[in-house]
Amino acid sequence: MNALNRNAFSDRTLRAFSLTELLVVLVIIGILVLVAMPNLMPLISMAKATEAQQQLTFLHSLEKSYFYTYSRYSDDLEELGFEQASLVTDGGNANYRIEVVEAGENGFKAQAVSVVDFDKDGVFNVWEIDQDKNLKETVKD
Numbered sequence: 001m002n003a004l005n006r007n008a009f010s011d012r013t014l015r016a017f018s019l020t021e022l023l024v025v026l027v028i029i030g031i032l033v034l035v036a037m038p039n040l041m042p043l044i045s046m047a048k049a050t051e052a053q054q055q056l057t058f059l060h061s062l063e064k065s066y067f068y069t070y071s072r073y074s075d076d077l078e079e080l081g082f083e084q085a086s087l088v089t090d091g092g093n094a095n096y097r098i099e100v101v102e103a104g105e106n107g108f109k110a111q112a113v114s115v116v117d118f119d120k121d122g123v124f125n126v127w128e129i130d131q132d133k134n135l136k137e138t139v140k141d
Contacts, residue, residue: 045118045141049125052096052112056129058082059098059110063131073108073131075100089115096127107131114141 062080063073074080077100086092096112103109107130114125118141125141 041119045125048095048114048118049127049137051094052114052125052127053135055096055098056110056112056127056135057133059100060129060131060133063100063103063108063110067131072105073100073103075103075108087115096125101128111138117141 059077059080059082062082066072066074066080077084077098082098084098085094087094087097095116096114098110098112101109101111109128109130112127117124121141123139123141125137126139127135128138129135
């Protein structure tokens with residue numbers, strides 16, 4: 001019966017790609033990735049900047065609540081009830097370090113500074129928000 005099965009399989013030819021064809025396809029895919037990456041980097045940076053915008057907007061609402069209670073703004077994140085998520089550099093998910101730069105009776109300014117250089121140019125992305133909810137990107141990455 002083994003001889004019978006071997007003869008049945010030996011008559012069939014197995015169609016497959018050659019190693020050269022596979023390497024050519026891999027080279028083409030690599031070239032396409034190299035061409036597309038510079039165009040996609042700004043989109044990746046914008047998507048990651050959304051994290052900073054959301055965190056600063058949340059911090060603004062905490063500062064406003066604190067202001068309505070104590071008639072002043074706070075520079076202490078813990079006092080506000082803001083908990084910084086674990087940073088990417090510490091094995092977490094957050095790309096931005098949030099901090100209150102200045103706070104007083106009349107206003108506050110908070111910053112989100114990236115801990116990762118998204119496009120590897122040596123410049124770290126910085127976002128700021130104030131008591132009037134003016135959210136702006138002060139340093140572009």
